[in-house]
Amino acid sequence: MCSVLNFAATRAAYRIKLALAGKIGMIQRKQFSTEVGGKTLILEMSSMAEQADSAVLARYGETAVLVTVVMAKNDSSADYLPLKVDYEEKFYAAGKIIGSRFIRREGRPSEEAILAGRLVDRTIRPLFDERLRRDIQVVVTVLAIDEENDPDFVGLIATSAALAISRFPLAGPVAGVRMAKIGDKFLINPPNSELKKPEMYFETFVSGTYGKINMIELGGSSAKEEDILRAFEIGQKEIDKLIDFQNSITKEVGKPKSDVLRFEPDPVLKTEVDKFLTNRLEEAVYQPDKTEQHIRLDALKNELKLRLKEKKDKGEDFNDAGLDYLFGETVGDLVRKNIIENNKRPDGRALDEVRGLDGEVGLFLRTHGSALFVRGNTQALAITTLAPPGAEQLIETMETTGKRRFMLHYNFPPYSVGEIGSFRGPGRREIGHGALAEKALRPLIPPQEQFPYTIRVVSEVLSSNGSSSMAAVCASVLSLMDAGVPIKNPVAGIAMGLMADGEKYKILTDIQGPEDHYGDMDMKVAGTKEGINAIQMDVKVNGLSMEVIEKTLAQAREAHLQILKFMEEVLPAPRPKLSPYVPTILQTKISPEKIGTLIGPGGKMINGLIRKWELTSIDVEDDGRVFVSAPDPKKAEEAMQEIKMLTREFKVGEIVGGRIVRVLDFGAIVDLGGGQDGMIHVSELKEGYVKNVGDVVKMGDFVEAKVIRVDEDGKIGLSLKQAE
Numbered sequence: 001m002c003s004v005l006n007f008a009a010t011r012a013a014y015r016i017k018l019a020l021a022g023k024i025g026m027i028q029r030k031q032f033s034t035e036v037g038g039k040t041l042i043l044e045m046s047s048m049a050e051q052a053d054s055a056v057l058a059r060y061g062e063t064a065v066l067v068t069v070v071m072a073k074n075d076s077s078a079d080y081l082p083l084k085v086d087y088e089e090k091f092y093a094a095g096k097i098i099g100s101r102f103i104r105r106e107g108r109p110s111e112e113a114i115l116a117g118r119l120v121d122r123t124i125r126p127l128f129d130e131r132l133r134r135d136i137q138v139v140v141t142v143l144a145i146d147e148e149n150d151p152d153f154v155g156l157i158a159t160s161a162a163l164a165i166s167r168f169p170l171a172g173p174v175a176g177v178r179m180a181k182i183g184d185k186f187l188i189n190p191p192n193s194e195l196k197k198p199e200m201y202f203e204t205f206v207s208g209t210y211g212k213i214n215m216i217e218l219g220g221s222s223a224k225e226e227d228i229l230r231a232f233e234i235g236q237k238e239i240d241k242l243i244d245f246q247n248s249i250t251k252e253v254g255k256p257k258s259d260v261l262r263f264e265p266d267p268v269l270k271t272e273v274d275k276f277l278t279n280r281l282e283e284a285v286y287q288p289d290k291t292e293q294h295i296r297l298d299a300l301k302n303e304l305k306l307r308l309k310e311k312k313d314k315g316e317d318f319n320d321a322g323l324d325y326l327f328g329e330t331v332g333d334l335v336r337k338n339i340i341e342n343n344k345r346p347d348g349r350a351l352d353e354v355r356g357l358d359g360e361v362g363l364f365l366r367t368h369g370s371a372l373f374v375r376g377n378t379q380a381l382a383i384t385t386l387a388p389p390g391a392e393q394l395i396e397t398m399e400t401t402g403k404r405r406f407m408l409h410y411n412f413p414p415y416s417v418g419e420i421g422s423f424r425g426p427g428r429r430e431i432g433h434g435a436l437a438e439k440a441l442r443p444l445i446p447p448q449e450q451f452p453y454t455i456r457v458v459s460e461v462l463s464s465n466g467s468s469s470m471a472a473v474c475a476s477v478l479s480l481m482d483a484g485v486p487i488k489n490p491v492a493g494i495a496m497g498l499m500a501d502g503e504k505y506k507i508l509t510d511i512q513g514p515e516d517h518y519g520d521m522d523m524k525v526a527g528t529k530e531g532i533n534a535i536q537m538d539v540k541v542n543g544l545s546m547e548v549i550e551k552t553l554a555q556a557r558e559a560h561l562q563i564l565k566f567m568e569e570v571l572p573a574p575r576p577k578l579s580p581y582v583p584t585i586l587q588t589k590i591s592p593e594k595i596g597t598l599i600g601p602g603g604k605m606i607n608g609l610i611r612k613w614e615l616t617s618i619d620v621e622d623d624g625r626v627f628v629s630a631p632d633p634k635k636a637e638e639a640m641q642e643i644k645m646l647t648r649e650f651k652v653g654e655i656v657g658g659r660i661v662r663v664l665d666f667g668a669i670v671d672l673g674g675g676q677d678g679m680i681h682v683s684e685l686k687e688g689y690v691k692n693v694g695d696v697v698k699m700g701d702f703v704e705a706k707v708i709r710v711d712e713d714g715k716i717g718l719s720l721k722q723a724e
Helices: 002-020 111-127 151-165 225-253 267-277 281-285 290-313 323-342 428-444 468-482 513-518 546-570 592-599 601-613 633-646
Strands: 029-036 039-046 054-060 063-075 083-088 134-144 175-182 185-188 200-209 212-223 357-361 369-375 378-387 393-396 401-404 406-411 454-463 492-501 504-509 521-527 532-539 584-589 617-620 625-630 655-664 667-673 676-681 702-710 716-719
Touching (some): 029 225, 063 151, 111 212, 212 428, 378 468, 428 454, 521 546, 601 617
Antiparallel strands (some): 029 039, 175 200, 378 454, 492 521
């Protein structure tokens, strides 16, 4: 600590010296600070990144994040809001040099970086008018990171502040905090060390506007709704304080807002579209089957395009740019109006009704576990693979270095929505949905001491019509149970929606198609019979009140209890036996000092055991845990016995047995098994004087002797006379 303080003092003195010499001062800084969770948050505006439209450097503890915002000078040709958020991990931020040995630099973003970028994106996107067509890029660069303060919070608040002081028109600012219930306490932005405690009940990142919440990420283990709502209420108060803080900054250093044009379709085109779709649209939209609905809507749109072409051919003058936008807006208005005024959904269900459910397990013999879960037109196929501990994923990122024993991967192929596309690896959406499903299932996974396997579940979305991530949760649970993984309480997931018009709103259970696309909320909730394991919420409006969130969670609970009951009918409990294609894994624990003995010089001993017993692997942990994996259970058991003999620790006073393998002038060597031996000195052969060792023991004799000495180098001294 003293060296750190001395370094800081020396550096400060050096800067003062430079300042007096007139060598610094070009970067003018203005700092603003406030307290959050008992720690100081500092937002700094300066001429750093001066060619960006705005930039904010945020510090929280020893974590520092720079956010820059740039808006293009001209409108884009895109027919949507072209907002892009990039979250840049920098290994130097954590004092690491990692990556490939041949390319020591940052490459493709890690899953952590993608999820952090999505968190910022999902929070700020509702602030922008969706009619904007100007490219906007937010770059969040982590410059320094400590081990306690998560950069997600720092990055979001810096992003909001950078947007607030910029010339961009938006409805803001926003803010967010991490909340956790640890024991009986609700903590604001708890340090990472607190989140690792076993009494951690749940943790959530919640963000929003003044008085409303617009984004939620939550992970827990059967958390109670009332506790979650209490955390949201505490978080909302902190959010409001942070928004007041940003407003005060904007008054002092904010730039005047630009008058950026919004996309507006030709009024004549709008009139023609409304006239054509009246009395035709409802029949196309209100279909129980997604495929039939798409066929009818596509046919209606093509007919509309032909009608407009005929009018233009006859000399009518109007701009038909934005036809797709107008068509979608008209569909959305119809769906919203009918739900709010008539409780009428496109597929005819009641507002709180779950679509038809179907499921099957054990689809493939060679896979370790498989399940198909169907909800309406959404189908998820999940496959479970069990492997030895050595198959764990090694993780080395800016924030994390460790191993990952349970993995859930989510795939969304283009055919699942009837489209043609490229297969280029998982995108942001697939990584985000997979992380959500994994978060929901992680509390179910038994500890390694109970179930030593590495577990990988892959969910293939075969057909999608709303909430494929929650279908993946259900399919994955059934697949794990089919594989014989002794999971705790099963979990089910459901996606909830919202249609609002001013003060009027309706909450929808199990949203699909147009309800998802044109609705105001997508809240995914996964839980057990006892409580909630995961929540993810996005909105397209300014935010939601606590009343709406509370009612949504209550309605979601009824739905996931219904789905859990159905899943119990498909497979009531984990299978009692693993698939015959799953390798047998046996485990033991040896002294860490014996690890070298087991491995041998250059791995000679451990590799020899693998070849001798035809093992899949022998995995050794630093704490002395040893895992033996083999296709043949008998050979795994025999290999384990040899390992135990090889690494056996002999104690002074115990009686051991073995055969004489060498007779020397001064004693005899006894084979103790597992490659270990001990020596009986001539003086310990029997009472009295022994002239010739061969007079007492001979080669091949089996003897029982007492351990009288165990040296630090592993040499063992034995006694026959003391054993008698």
